[in-house]
Amino acid sequence: MPISARRAAIAALTVVATAVAGCSSVRTHPDAKGSAHSGAPGPSSSSSGPGGSIPVGPGPQPAYTVQPQPSPGSCHVRHTAGKQPLPDAKCTPGATNPKVTAATLKTTICRSGYTKGIRPPVNITSREKKANAASYAYTGPLHDAEYDHLISLQLGGDPNDPRNLWVEPPSPGHRPGAGPNNPKDVVENRLKAAICSGKTDLTKAQEAIAHDWTTAEAVLGLKQ
Template identity: 60%
Template sequence: MGCIHRAAPPVLLSCLLLAGCSSGTPSGSGAPGKSVPAAGASGTGIPAGATKIPVGAGPQGTYTVQQQPSAGSCHYRYEKGEPLEDPACTPGATSPAVTQANLGSTICRKGGYTKNVRPPESVTRKEKQLNAASYGYKGSLGDAEYDHLISLQLGGDPNDARNFWVEPADPGHKPGSGVNNKKDPVETKLHTAVCSGKVTLSAAQQAIVSDWTTALSRLGLT
């Protein structure tokens, strides 16, 4: 099903008005002593000149509820039955705090990174309700995940509205049985590949923004 594009809501216009929106991830080595292919190079699955991803504010000491796209303005797409986000509403956003050069002290650090930057449930619960209205989601919120398109373990921005969407459960999911989706394992495999030096951070981010259902195959990780 194709995506119906409409005028971008005000919350998205900030990136369009800022010159040089980028992933904020300079090239360089990933794991110590391992060579990492640059984005656009052979073997990454990401073509040169790929669309730049907006950069968010990064981790904050205090998070506040972010404005969401207007109700009904976002539309799901589907690939072989799997839900995908509306790129006009959810283009993704990276965190400036995570770069190719500091992977070892951020997302690849032992002991955890995401728990220290994740917004509190008191904030994301309200955002999830608003974003469900943005996407016209009518199912149980307990069966849907308020998902970072670029996950925190891939350097996604913690609380930028451009990096969030209410992700419906997989096809065939029994209503009322909780969150169930195939995107989470994809994120974990990409994280492992980035931290082991198989792909660059920016290549992984581009792949999941382009289409999370094909991200692993695009990068030769299947």
Template identity: 55%
Template sequence: MLAATLAFAGCHASDAATPAPTTTPRAASGDLLVGDSAAAMPGPGTCKLGSRDGQPLPDPHCTPGAVNPAVRQDTIKDTICRTGWTKTVRPPTSKTSAMKAASARSYDLAPADKGEYDHLVSLELGGAPDDPRNLWVEPGKIPNPKDAVENKLHAAVCSGLIQLAPAQKAIAANWVTAFDAVGLRVAGGKVCLRDKPTSCVTSHRGDEDGN
């Protein structure tokens, strides 16, 4: 979790716009972008927040989500399902602080706004660690409702209830509706398959808040 109050200086409307994020290459296992730390940050004021059921959503043109190519279905036991793994790939705040300020300008957020600089596809689901296309300033309280969605999807993937790629695609497309998209039902602290209610896993807090 990269949480902090947005505070940045020198935010001017005249900042030179950078090219729109690229849309290739795609992950071999699906339609999501492969992470690239050199991907362009969207220009100031070019991104607009959306919403679903009162919850914020990133602009899909600016923040479509991107994945870490080292995390695949056949590597999850050695990566996202191994305790402490997200810490090994989490980018340092010395890098993300500057990225967060630029992303906030892209979304035209006020300096006083509070929010979490969040991986759209979370690290615990194999999201790209430092690709601007997988990071956005999610406004609101910290922790936020998206954190619980990430944790439950992580539990479902690591328990074998669902596959990795569908979970990544679902949270990238719309984190609010991700459970429905992958056929999960959440009740009483358990995550179950909607079409097989007896197949469940108990959800726990994600690996080191692997957002």
């Protein structure tokens, strides 16, 4: 075979080999993509609130069920400089009620009697409270601790999302056996009034109370 013909044949074989390799690469690509997809985590079970930091709960239910709690001893109480107890942000970040938005205030939290109609019954929360006490390693009398909504119902907190409820130990000055003494309730009442009168924003109030109820009013510019 002439040298020129031999060179042409070699060049042709090189082109064919390159094309075959390219086809093999293309054929294996979908499989690799499929494997990566199947191993990827699915969508998160929790979504973020309007501020991007507070989970959104399932909202009011026609019939509540006992919710699972964090494993025993996995949650740790924090304290403010004034010794007020705060929850573990990993266990209890708060959760909002999706039915309560800036557009629905008049028919939800700013309507008299709204929270009474969405509150879980005691036969549900009493069992959750006992389990959550173990989560926080709380060993005091349950009667003296409040099973507290971190974001209260009147501020648009979710009624029974376990991320929004915790066994809140007594505040300083508590008399043993006297039941909960929770000065947080007073702050919640004032924040609700501020929301319903337009003095503060719903989402900002929720974020402030979830972070630290003792500083919430100051953060929102409501502290006199």
